[in-house]
Amino acid sequence: MxxxxxxxxxxxxxxxxxxxxxxxxxxxxxxxxxxxxxxxxxxxxxxxxxxxxxxxxxxxxxxxxxxxxxxxxxxxxxxxxxxRPRPPVRRLASDRFARRHREQGKSAFIVEADAAGSHPQVDSLEVKEEKASQDVSTRLGSVRRVLARRRRYLLDGRPVEFATSYLPLDIARGTPIAEPNPGPGGIYARLEELGHRLDHFEEEIRARMPSPAEVKTLHLASGVPVIHLIRTAYDTEGRAVEVCDTVMAADAYVLSYQLPAT
Amino acid sequence: MxxxxxxxxxxxxxxxxxxxxxxxxxxxxxxxxxxxxxxxxxxxxxxxxxxxxxxxxxxxxxxxxxxxxxxxxxxxxxxxxxxRPRPPVRRLASDRFARRHREQGKSAFIVEADAAGSHPQVDSLEVKEEKASQDVSTRLGSVRRVLARRRRYLLDGRPVEFATSYLPLDIARGTPIAEPNPGPGGIYARLEELGHRLDHFEEEIRARMPSPAEVKTLHLASGVPVIHLIRTAYDTEGRAVEVCDTVMAADAYVLSYQLPAT
DNA sequence: CTTGCCCACTCGTCTATACGAGTATGCCTG
DNA sequence: CAGGCATACTCGTATAGACGAGTGGGCAAG
Missing domain, CATH: 1.10.10.10 (Winged helix-like DNA-binding domain superfamily/Winged helix DNA-binding domain)
Incomplete structure (x- = not known):
């Protein structure tokens, strides 16, 4: 030596x-x-x-x-x-759900990653009906059962995000939303076609250390926290039509928001 | 035993x-x-x-x-x-900088904490002129020197947040903004009085493990990440008039944002 | 009764050692 | 030359022991 x-x-x-x-x-x-x-x-x-x-x-x-x-x-x-090398980060802009971004056929994640020169993948697709958790039920307005859509996102082979969307059965059952691939523009485009014109989203952000299960799913190194984001989508009638629960590897993300000064 | x-x-x-x-x-x-x-x-x-x-x-x-x-x-x-007990969390709503919240004399932090029944304190007040870091300079539009306002926020005696505001000298020097206590409504109220009507804010959010200095300042237990928020305030002419760099104990915060669906 | 000390119990730090298992390299054999 | 094996180096796991330092309770002295 x-x-x-x-x-x-x-x-x-x-x-x-x-x-x-x-x-x-x-x-x-x-x-x-x-x-x-x-x-x-x-x-x-x-x-x-x-x-x-x-x-x-x-x-x-x-x-x-x-x-x-x-x-x-x-x-x-x-x-x-x-x-530890700092991995390339994915920036999430506050206009990422703007209607104009739903025109194209591919999902926002794929388009954006391609543009950034990364190789995107979506994984672990699972779509099923299940009992709503207490929290999801509250956010969706006392719904008992929901359609859950689970998927994992990878950039250049590395898992960076795990997300689950929950939708009330009376909205999603029997529609393309209940299909593994909901079609161009994703479930938000389908929701609007079904008459639920989207009005706004609410996002709650927390940061914490990952659970052992999250470490496994996201291949997290020790000392990497996760960002936990819960988004609720509201239609123009004020009804919550989707709750999306997302866990992100914190070293792979920067979130960006615009706030009005009014 | x-x-x-x-x-x-x-x-x-x-x-x-x-x-x-x-x-x-x-x-x-x-x-x-x-x-x-x-x-x-x-x-x-x-x-x-x-x-x-x-x-x-x-x-x-x-x-x-x-x-x-x-x-x-x-x-x-x-x-x-x-x-480890989960501490009470502070919710930051996306309208927290709305003009109507600047009417009262106290700072937003104090008002909000009082309302929640907690005992708020502000601490480590430091106001000085200094050289802008590369990052701050870029965000403020190639400014060399800035006014820096540092303060630490505590809830019920526990430090939860450390923040530094940076303002261009040509805006802040010689104004109440350069005083330890900028007066009712805080520096945003003063900026508007000085003719910089605020248009919008941009916030960038990251999560990571704290540096040893941050562990000390925020009395962080091991296994508690920090949320790092960088806010830039723009006036109606599109000029960046303030950059605020905030480090928060992640177990004490939930951030909340509203996104338009347009 | 109050004060103060001692002791038991707690975690914090450090040493020394042992063996296991993953990786890379180079040599030796076929 | 190609393949495989031996070996040395890496970190991972676990033991056993020692001493230090913070905490709290009980006991004894005043």
Missing amino acids: PPLSSGLLGALDPTSDRAVFRQIADQLREAIDRGRFKEGEKLPSEAELVEHYGVSRMTVRNSFSVLQGEGLVHAEHGKGVFV | PPLSSGLLGALDPTSDRAVFRQIADQLREAIDRGRFKEGEKLPSEAELVEHYGVSRMTVRNSFSVLQGEGLVHAEHGKGVFV
Whole structure:
């Protein structure tokens, strides 16, 4: 094992009351922030850091786990610990549901990703009737059963979003909305054809750490939160006609909204 | 030490290839989800779990660190490990900057928190001129120096948000905006009085894990992400007159937006 | 009764060791 | 030359032990 090139990392301060593993994490974090280790680059191995700092391996691993929790690095078994590259982000503009975007045949996700030069995919298609959860029922106005449309979105092979749309059965049953592929313009175009002219949407946004199931579905690295978005679509009569529950890998998204100043 | 009451937690499956510390974490998580341990309640101590499962202490600690990373529990030195209570959330509605909300003397934050029965505070007031960062400069239209207004918001003593407003010097210098207390209705009211009638706001939203500095400022528990919001205010002439950079404790906020369907 | 100390219990940090499993490389064999 | 295997390196999991430091309760002294 070659010695760790000096200069990259400093020494420990034994007089400090800051824990050793925190000092090591601090030095690694600073080196990353300063660009001494670039995105995707490999950090020194555990053994090298044990050697360099003269500490035990568990202490070094503890440092790494701090940085992992911050989403700064990720470990790959058998290979090393790497600076986590920031993935290309998908920007969601507040006009993304404007009627003019529903003209074309493809879904908004596909069109937009193609334009950005990414390879989009949609996945895990499931359409079925089911009992409405308490929350969905409340949002849709005391509906007992709903049509649920589940799908997962991928960009360049990486899953980035998992979404479920819920619609009242009296609106969706027996229509193209209940088909796996609802046709050009998606379910919003179909809703309008069925006489439910859309008036506005309401979106609620939260951020939190993912559940184990979400980690699995979205292949999330540790230290990556999710954005949880719940959108309710209202028609011109004020009726809630759809609730869409979306969980997004937070490192892959920037949401953008316009607010009037009135 | 009394034996751990049976029934709460099961046994390990030695034939499973799932790591022991994950199995323990799974059982604790499930027990929490099922409400066997309620919010704020103390989990079994490390020693009790060591006893119950017949594993070493580091293995138990490893399990706890998994749950901490998920934001499910938090440890208190000398006391124990507790189910993290969900704090009351602050809902930000999309009309929160409507002109009618600027009539009263107090800031929107104070009024709203009072109405919700919480005790609000504003803190860390700093107002100074400084060099604009690359990003702020771009958003404000190639401005070199700006007036920066920093403040921290607390609810019932807990810091929940840290915000910095940046304004071009030619607008803000020498006006009440450059004072620590800009007066009733806040800086948006002052901007309009100065002839910059506000037209709309643009908000960009990201979620990520906090930096160590943010953990300190917002007293964040591990496993709590932050919502990073960047708002740009435009006047009726299309000029960007303010950029507000806000970092919020994600467990304390729900953002809400209305989108037109046009 | 009140004060203060001690002790038991809690989590925090660190060491040293062991074995397992995934990855990559280079050498050796066919 | 091609294929496969050995090996060295990586991180993952787990044990056992030690000491430190924060917390809270009980006991003893005043």
